[in-house]
Amino acid sequence: MRVRAGKNTILAQSERTTAVDVVAELVWNAIDAEATAVDVTVIPDAADGPGNAVVADDGHGMPFDNIPSYFQTHGDSWKKARRFSEGIKRPLHGQLGRGRFLTYGIAEDVEWSTTVATESGFVTTVVHGSRNRPDEFSVSDPQPEEGPRGTTVTLTLRQIPRTVHLVDGDLLPPLTAQLAGSLLALPDVTVTYRGQRLDPKSHIIDEIELPVPVPAKALHGLATPVLRFVEWDEDMSARRLFLCDQHGAVVTDVKPTLSRPAPIHWSAYLIWEGFRDQDLMSAADLALPEIRHGDLLDAAQTVLNDHLGQLTNDRKGAILAEWKAQGVYPYAGSPSTPAEEVEREVFDIVAVLASQAIGKDRRQKELSLRLLQEAARAEPTRTGQMLTKVLTLSDDEQEMLVELLERTTFGSIVRSAHTLADRVDFLAGLRRLLYSDETRKTFREVDQLHPMLVQEPWIFGDEWSLSLSESGLSRVVRAATSDAEYAPTPVTLPSGKRGRVDMVFYRHLPESERNRHLVVELKRPMRATMKEFSQLNDYATAITGHPEVVGTSNEWDFWLITTDVNDAVRNLWSNTSQPGLVMTGPQYRLWIMTWGQLLERAERRLEAFRQSLDLVSTEGTSRAYLQRRHAEFIPESEKDRPAR
Structure with a gap:
């Protein structure tokens, strides 16, 4: 069975995905199939490396006659003609025709074993796909089965960094954050990951919906979007802006640019029905939504930053009062000179923002706050910011940093990362110059x-x-x-x-x-x-x-x-x-x-390093790079637009 798309088109999109994205897509497919229980397991190989990942559900399965329509198209889906599932009328998530292909981002081979109920009993069909031939799928004949109905997806994992994280890392928090909208809306659905249930409600400290004022032209006649801000009780590795449809299901996500630091764990969900519209959210828009929806994302970023700033101000006094009561605050009395007053103001801001990484017991807090105090005295405008970043490193990451500094200089590490960031920004900027309506006709x-x-x-x-x-x-x-x-x-x-x-x-x-x-x-x-x-x-x-x-x-x-x-x-x-x-x-x-x-x-050559550094190129950073490095060569229309 051939797919109506080229190999490179399929693989290019899958290479930009993460392990969390792939697992989330398979879970959403199960939910769309009216499953009430979805179980995700990871089986290491003999060397405790990436082996297999299995996603099993109790949904209605895939009827044999419908399988061609499920697998033969890329970037298109039978679901876009429907808004709800056929039986219990659940809102359908997948309408972009990409989920099954994203599996090749982490898997060499993928097998779907699906069992459906027919008039004569249960039958099972097996569909097999390979990353070596991503534009082909093999389909077995239906075979009699005892049941029950459901689909099991088995992925033979690739030996790459993003799959190692499936075995060694904890995907439960970011997966919970990504699926939160769907799970909160469907309390009858249970999803487990490696034996642990995903329960976003139990991790939510607070949530609020904020209006997002957007120019009418950016809405294309649709309703005004809403920003749902969620505060978590632990680090969910999900300080991102998730773009969701009107039902709260995540379509894609972006890393906010220049988001304000805040002493909390959070995720933000921008809810707008346009993110599910085929005309407004193509495959290219999934990768770079800021090109078409820049005004909308800018407005959401402003609302997000304002809210983070307000939360920081609200909690600053309580955090400082707690430290003083515990006797770990490194200052006593009032500042005696203007210089001491500035130093203390800088310290208070940096320490509050770094409060989540400072530690739980009294001794840890006292040592960390003393370190920040010395930093504020030495270089109050910059050192505090750098120390905040270092404080948020895990123990393993700090050890890796020490080992690197024994083999090279900190400046070399920074320059290498900067070169990579520049290249990622250049590729994004050049793509926009060549393909966006504003510049492609004037770019000489x-x-x-x-x-x-x-x-x-x-x-x-x-x-x-x-x-x-x-x-x-x-x-x-x-x-x-x-x-x-x-x-x-x-x-x-x-x-x-x-x-x-x-x-x-x-x-x-x-x-x-x-x-x-x-x-x-x-x-x-x-x-x-x-x-x-x-x-x-x-x-x-x-x-x-x-x-x-x-x-x-x-x-x-x-x-x-x-x-x-x-x-x-x-x-x-x-x-x-x-x-x-x-x-x-x-x-x-x-x-x-x-x-x-x-x-x-070029993007594939950079991808492994980009993912390792968690680099995200935005319209703002790519435009800033072009204006800094190639100002004399970019079209006038691009020069006139400010960097976002």
Whole structure:
């Protein structure tokens, strides 16, 4: 059974997901199937590493005749035509057609064993999918079964950091927070994770719904959203803004930008029916909702920050009074000088914000508060903030930091993380310039896109070194074969004309004594046709067919990058394992790929590190990076928009 979507499209979305996202999606699928009990278990392998994860439910199962409609489409779902389940009329969560495919973010193989009740008794069907062939599913014939009905999903876990967390980490708190909206609305549903019941109600200290004033144009004629703010009694690892439909079911989430620190554990749920609308929430919007819904998210961020600020002010006095009563507050009496007054004000703010990490017993509190006092005296404007971050590290994380500092410098760690953050922001910003309605028609190739990428050559691969930019073919040949600047025999195209290429990269392979070259042709937002293919082929023929190149130890790749391709070019993509490859010759390969494919390749190279650092690129951070690094190359419409 084939899926009506390409392998790379499927895997690109799954690679951006987390273990919590995958488990939550499978639980929601079970709830949509009218399950009342869902059990999640994790089975380590022989080495106590990631083995299998199993999600079992007692729902109505998947009838054999309906399975093709469940599995053959990506980004579409039978559920979008319905609002409620067929039997007990539950609000349906999954309407975006992605849950079953997200499993490939953490699993090599996935098996759905589903049992349904028929007129002649129970029958079981098994559906199998593999990450190696994500656009295919195998389906068994229905077999008689004793029952009961239900579906069991078995995932053979990948050996990657995010699955290790399934075995070693505690997913119960963040999973509880993510499923809270659905579980609170459906008290008849029981979900257990590794033997423990998910019970969001027992962890809620307080919750409040706050109106979110939004410009009418951002609502698209729909009702005004509401921000549900939940305060937890413990750290749920979920200080995020969850985007929910009108029933409270989570559609996706974003990490709030510049959210105010507060001495509490919290999650925020932005509830709006537009997040379930297919026209307002496409697959691309799930990954970057701030592009289409920036005004709405900005308004929610403002409401969230105002509420966090108010809570901090309300609780500051009680926290300080408790410390003074316990005798751990490091100051006595009133400040005697203006400097002492400033120091104490800084200390009070930082200490209150760090109060959850300071410790429970008296000795821990006294030592931590003394440390913060010294920091406030040494550098009241910055050291306190840094110490707050260090105080929130777990014991294991502090030990890892100490070990790292024995092998490198703190500055090197910061610079490496900063470089990664810049790259993540650049990819998000470039995607917006190429595809958003505001800039894609005005973003120019020669004086904007090209010089921008000259400064960001890593996007094509860290193994390449930029050797030439905007160069004639004769210079390309001479640079590849000798130290002279130009080839003695001019290099011409089959038409007799001389051509120029945008970018040339070089890489030496010492193990094989060969040299590799990458020639890149950039195109501003447009749809490539066979005309552009012919142009690329002419360049390849002229360069690799030149007498000074033929028979040398040079290998060549020619890339044409554009925003879209027509059907004739798309039909040249013959190798699904190498997206964009259209021709292979004796000395060269031709590639025509979209900017989306190139950006996904670059994102995959960064993804493991991005997840390890918990980095999130927002419209604000990506726009700030472009304005800081590439201000002279971005369209005027982008310059005029302030960084959010």
